[in-house]
Amino acid sequence: DVKVTQSSRYLVKRTGEKVFLECVQDMDHENMFWYRQDPGLGLRLIYFSYDVKMKEKGDIPEGYSVSREKKERFSLILESASTNQTSMYLCASSLNSGIDLSGANVLTFGAGSRLTVL
Amino acid sequence: GESVGLHLPTLSVQEGDNSIINCAYSNSASDYFIWYKQESGKGPQFIIDIRSNMDKRQGQRVTVLLNKTVKHLSLQIAATQPGDSAVYFCAESRGGGADGLTFGKGTHLIIQP
Numbered sequence: 001d002v003k004v005t006q007s008s009r010y011l012v013k014r015t016g017e018k019v020f021l022e023c024v025q026d027m028d029h030e031n032m033f034w035y036r037q038d039p040g041l042g043l044r045l046i047y048f049s050y051d052v053k054m055k056e057k058g059d060i061p062e063g064y065s066v067s068r069e070k071k072e073r074f075s076l077i078l079e080s081a082s083t084n085q086t087s088m089y090l091c092a093s094s095l096n097s098g099i100d101l102s103g104a105n106v107l108t109f110g111a112g113s114r115l116t117v118l
Numbered sequence: 119g120e121s122v123g124l125h126l127p128t129l130s131v132q133e134g135d136n137s138i139i140n141c142a143y144s145n146s147a148s149d150y151f152i153w154y155k156q157e158s159g160k161g162p163q164f165i166i167d168i169r170s171n172m173d174k175r176q177g178q179r180v181t182v183l184l185n186k187t188v189k190h191l192s193l194q195i196a197a198t199q200p201g202d203s204a205v206y207f208c209a210e211s212r213g214g215g216a217d218g219l220t221f222g223k224g225t226h227l228i229i230q231p
Contacts, residue, residue, distance in 0.1 A: 004161070035221075040127075042207065042223040043162070090161055106152060107219060109161030 003027050004110035006091050012116045019078040021113050023091030030095060032074035033058075033107065034066060037088040046089075049074055081117045089113045130228040137198045139225045141191040141208035150211035152219065153182060153193045157204045165193070165206075195227075203229045 007022040025032065033048040035058075045058030049068040063085060067075040074093075078085055092107040131137045143151070149170040154162035168175045168182045168191075175182050181194040191208050205226050209219040 040223060043221040045220075092161075106164050106167060107162075109154075109163070111159070111161045 004091055004093055004108050006089075006110040006113045008113050009111065010114050010116075012118065013081050014118050015080075015082055017078075017081050017117075019081050019115065019117075021076040021078075021089050021091075021115070023074045023076070023110055024072050025074075025091075025093040025108070026072065027093060027108065028071070029093035029108075030071075031093060032068065033092045033094075034064075034074065034076045035090045035092065036060070037090055037112070043090065046076065078115075081115075083117050085115065086117045087115060089115060127223070128226045128228065130230055131198055132230050133200060134197055137193075137195040137202070137227060139193045139195075139206050139208075139227065141193075141222050143189050143191060143208075143210050145210065145220075146186075146189060148210040151182070151184065151191050152209045152211075153180075153191075154207045154209060154221075155204045156207065156224070162207060198227075198229050200229050200231075203227060 004025045013019050031048065031050050034046045035043040036046055037043050044060050046060055046064050047055055047058050047066040049055045052068055052071050055066050055068060065077045065079065074091060076089060090112050091110040094107045129139060152167040153165040155165050156162040166175060166177045166180050166182050168184050170186060173184055179196045183192045193206060195202055205224040207221050207224045209221045211219060
């Protein structure tokens with residue numbers, strides 16, 4: 001019944017390491033998103049993608065990049081991890097917003113990936 | 119500043135009582151709002167949504183109220199149960215699903231036995 005799968009639930013990395021967070025959805029959704037969640041700050045949008053090979057910056061893209069080579073997969077990349085990137089990372093997907101259906105904008109989230117950078 | 123916010127970070131209620139979680143938003147152009155529930159160790163899950171052409175929408179034990187005049191959103195949970203214990207987020211559409219949602223900081227609902 002799992003619809004959005006994040007490959008790693010817990011990761012511990014060292015400062016300067018390259019980190020890949022993988023996300024796969026099986027709902028044939030057009031849009032995919034990466035958020036980070038921090039206590040007292042809620043969810044903040046890092047990057048999103050509305051189509052294969054397309055990406056758009058969210059509110060806090062600095063220090064991150066993304067890759068969408070296939071419709072079902074959206075990867076978040078930390079080129080050189082830093083301690084302030086210790087966080088919970090949430091992937092989500094949604095239907096194409098061009099469809100005017102109630103619920104088309106609803107995001108379906110994965111379970112999250114908790115990253116600790118030492 | 120924060121586009122969408124919540125009035126209280128923690129709300130404690132007795133089991134069986136009704137809960138009301140509030141949310142304020144600042145973007146008067148927002149036309150779609152969603153409430154999410156996040157249980158410990160899980161990602162946020164959709165509860166209920168409402169469009170700006172509505173004032174009220176009801177689901178199973180939950181009701182969302184929208185007051186566009188004061189840009190206020192609330193989630194009412196009837197007869198709260200232990201399983202309702204979670205963090206609740208309101209979110210507003212950023213202008214279409216492709217842009218994602220802007221989330222409030224969340225309210226932690228604690229159910230007292």
